[in-house]
Amino acid sequence: MKIKVLCNDSQRFAEIKRAAVEKDPEAEVSGGGWRVEELPAFIDGGGPDVLIIDQATADCLDTLEILIQRRPDIDVLLISTETSVDFLMRAMRANVREVLPMTAISVPLQEAIGRIRQKRNHLLGMRGDGKVLAFISCKGGSGATFIAANVAYALAAERKQRVALIDLNLQFGDAAMFVSDQIPPSNVAEVAREIHRLDASFLSSAMLEVESGFHVLASPDDPSSSPDVKREHVEAIIRLARSKYDFVVVDVARTLDAITLQALDMADLIFPVVQLTLPFVRDSKRLISVFRSLDYHQDQIHLVVNRYQKGGEISLTDIERTVGLKVFMTLPNSYQAAATSVNLGIPIIKGRRTDPLSKELIDMAHAIVPAAEEEATRGGWLSRVFS
Numbered sequence: 001m002k003i004k005v006l007c008n009d010s011q012r013f014a015e016i017k018r019a020a021v022e023k024d025p026e027a028e029v030s031g032g033g034w035r036v037e038e039l040p041a042f043i044d045g046g047g048p049d050v051l052i053i054d055q056a057t058a059d060c061l062d063t064l065e066i067l068i069q070r071r072p073d074i075d076v077l078l079i080s081t082e083t084s085v086d087f088l089m090r091a092m093r094a095n096v097r098e099v100l101p102m103t104a105i106s107v108p109l110q111e112a113i114g115r116i117r118q119k120r121n122h123l124l125g126m127r128g129d130g131k132v133l134a135f136i137s138c139k140g141g142s143g144a145t146f147i148a149a150n151v152a153y154a155l156a157a158e159r160k161q162r163v164a165l166i167d168l169n170l171q172f173g174d175a176a177m178f179v180s181d182q183i184p185p186s187n188v189a190e191v192a193r194e195i196h197r198l199d200a201s202f203l204s205s206a207m208l209e210v211e212s213g214f215h216v217l218a219s220p221d222d223p224s225s226s227p228d229v230k231r232e233h234v235e236a237i238i239r240l241a242r243s244k245y246d247f248v249v250v251d252v253a254r255t256l257d258a259i260t261l262q263a264l265d266m267a268d269l270i271f272p273v274v275q276l277t278l279p280f281v282r283d284s285k286r287l288i289s290v291f292r293s294l295d296y297h298q299d300q301i302h303l304v305v306n307r308y309q310k311g312g313e314i315s316l317t318d319i320e321r322t323v324g325l326k327v328f329m330t331l332p333n334s335y336q337a338a339a340t341s342v343n344l345g346i347p348i349i350k351g352r353r354t355d356p357l358s359k360e361l362i363d364m365a366h367a368i369v370p371a372a373e374e375e376a377t378r379g380g381w382l383s384r385v386f387s
Contacts, residue, residue: 004048005031012054023110024117036060039067050116056080058087065094072195073232075116079105095196130242134250134267138284143306144273145251149178152249153347154365156214161246165216168263169253170226173219176208181345184208184218189225192233200244231258238266273304276314281322288323302328309333329364332356
């Protein structure tokens with residue numbers, strides 16, 4: 001755990017550092033002098049896990065509130081002589097983690113660090129247990145959302161996995177409608193606006209329960225809410241979800257912006273969805289080339305051909321040769337059954353189980369489980385893109 005101590009007194013800093021290291025011997029503790037106006041420097045940098053501000057006063061609270069809103073992943077502790085109700089209420093509204101006394105600081109500080117470490121272990125300790133599957137269209141209209149939603153359902157219904165479906169098509173996402181006719185209780189933007197409250201209970205309350213073990217976090221109803229969702233919000237949501245579910249299925253927008261890249265960076269397997277027409281093939285080649293230039297391992301990328309019909313002008317061999325990947329799965333063209341499924345808000349596997357498309361989606365779910373078990377998470381290029 002990285003701890004940054006803002007302290008103008010070298011002896012005080014030594015005392016705080018000693019207490020922190022005694023509690024967490026592996027902690028990396030650094031520090032230095034500070035002024036209120038210097039706090040925003042932490043917003044754009046890597047930042048610590050814990051920020052401790054010694055001799056804090058009410059003057060720093062407004063700036064701290066801005067910092068915590070933009071960096072909810074940082075736990076802030078204040079050490080202060082202030083004990084007034086007004087100060088404590090303002091600190092609470094700013095989402096400061098705790099306010100500690102100035103005197104006899106060692107024990108209260110160690111207890112606070114212990115609580116933070118316990119919380120972080122709870123949220124992050126299981127990271128990697130759940131697998132993240134990202135579905136992305138090579139070109140608009142490929143059917144990626146339909147496939148993502150129905151594969152998520154198949155993993156839950158057929159493989160008895162705990163599955164979360166997260167819709168990150170923030171402007172025009174409708175993944176929830178593909179599996180349910182219910183109104184979602186909340187959405188990604190609303191969770192992002194309350195990111196300081198994020199824990200397992202809060203996330204669960206924001207998700208639509210389609211069936212036991214299958215939950216959906218919907219996209220915003222209002223496209224104008226999409227700017228409320230930041231890269232760090234997506235990271236926190238997916239990280240928590242993967243600690244609570246066996247699979248986190250993410251339907252991402254085709255635009256390679258910071259939100260999409262964050263989701264792809266955390267994905268264990270990526271499923272580009274393509275159809276066998278020339279515009280789709282051309283765009284799939286471009287997308288796969290981008291993935292390669294950003295150092296995604298070829299084994300992570302699983303190409304899905306949707307609405308496949310034998311005997312077309314473009315064959316599976318043609319697209320494999322063009323993009324340099326083997327086709328992972330072909331899904332047949334079953335337009336009427338798929339349209340009925342979407343219109344009713346019922347997964348096609350549930351409503352038309354004997355349809356050829358349902359059978360292939362079930363096979364895909366069965367194929368994904370061993371594939372996910374064999375793959376190791378590879379990432380790290382997002383930081384290079386946005387550094």
